[in-house]
Amino acid sequence: MEQKTRVLIVEDDMIIASNISLQLTKIGYEVTGIETRGEEAVIHSRLNKPDVILMDINLKGRLDGIETVRKIKAVSEIPVIYITANNDEATFEEAKKTQPFAFVDKPITMRELTRSLALAAEQLKKREDTEEDEEEYVALLNDRIFIRHQGQMVKLMLKDILYVEADRNYCNLITEKKNYVLATTLKDMQLKLPDTLFVRVHRSFVVNISKLDVLGEGHVEIKRKVIPLSRSYRDELLKHLQTI
Template structure:
């Protein structure tokens, strides 16, 4: 029997929350609970972790939805889908910093919500297939690296990698043609790559220095991607650039 995706609903309108819970249960999801306050959602996520969180972005009380997600993310990596009636650009940008899976607008249609949760479930399955041990799924051989992606070992030439970006317990490996999500931290990934070519420029970024197009005071650019450059890493970057 296939395991059901477990969903926590965080919504302070109990009519909306109850309707979502009823519809999700009918379509095969397991609702771990309904919370109306951010503080309670944080505790719930800690004691009974769901697979995905539906989060009202405009929660009333001491913690709004975004602040609640930030607190949850300190302890767990749980996909978040924001529910929102707020189209304010500043709120959207603040929410985007928490790396949500998606935004679902109010009034909610079950078609949109079901499609979004189906995509989240698919992503969760893909991460399980990648496996818990990155050592078994990443191998370096001379001028190339092999990574497991969608059940296959994919060969990438080191010279084709532009940069890597941290995403909590995962990292994104970016080439000029494709982006791969790896089940390893940026720190662990950096150890596997040749330090003569791949250099940390920010806590969230490792770059291929042979691909740098622009070196600014507080940023670098690769293929039109602006990447922050921290002062603490700048001297190390300059030292490596002098050797190539």
């Protein structure tokens, strides 16, 4: 069975958001959720990553839609379709800097929205097929690791890796300066990293324990990134921390 395209709806008008969700579900999309604030959308996109995000530009709260997209794309390159009732040129130019897939004007017509989503899903599939065709290469050498990223061999110092996050059959390797999407599972990636430094703390996260800033009861923090800590991994983490 073909996997459904997963869509996150970020819209502070719940009537509009619920209608979009209902219509998309009817025609075969999987809606991962509806968020009304940018802060919640950032968290949602990291814990339950969608394939495409529908983003209202004029969100209420601390983060507007454009700033929310910037924060999301700092970690994951997820295609974004902006929904907007604001047609001024300055807003459009600022939104363009985040490299969205499309803009859909309000009032929304489902025909325009579903066409944009279908095109975004097609581009996403092509990108995934390209990544699958390119065998991922990961090699460890003393204090550094070499990975094949976008057709090039990249050297990363182990000390610069903050954490690795699972994304289905891929994983995101996060450093202070850049993020890398690798066509390998988190389990396989963990096996390639030294277990004296990199420890599993959750089914979706492996962390560099030398980078931990906070160890809480149910979470850890690295550079203000809150990472869940599962009870089943907590004892193993504490044991490793005692050895460094």
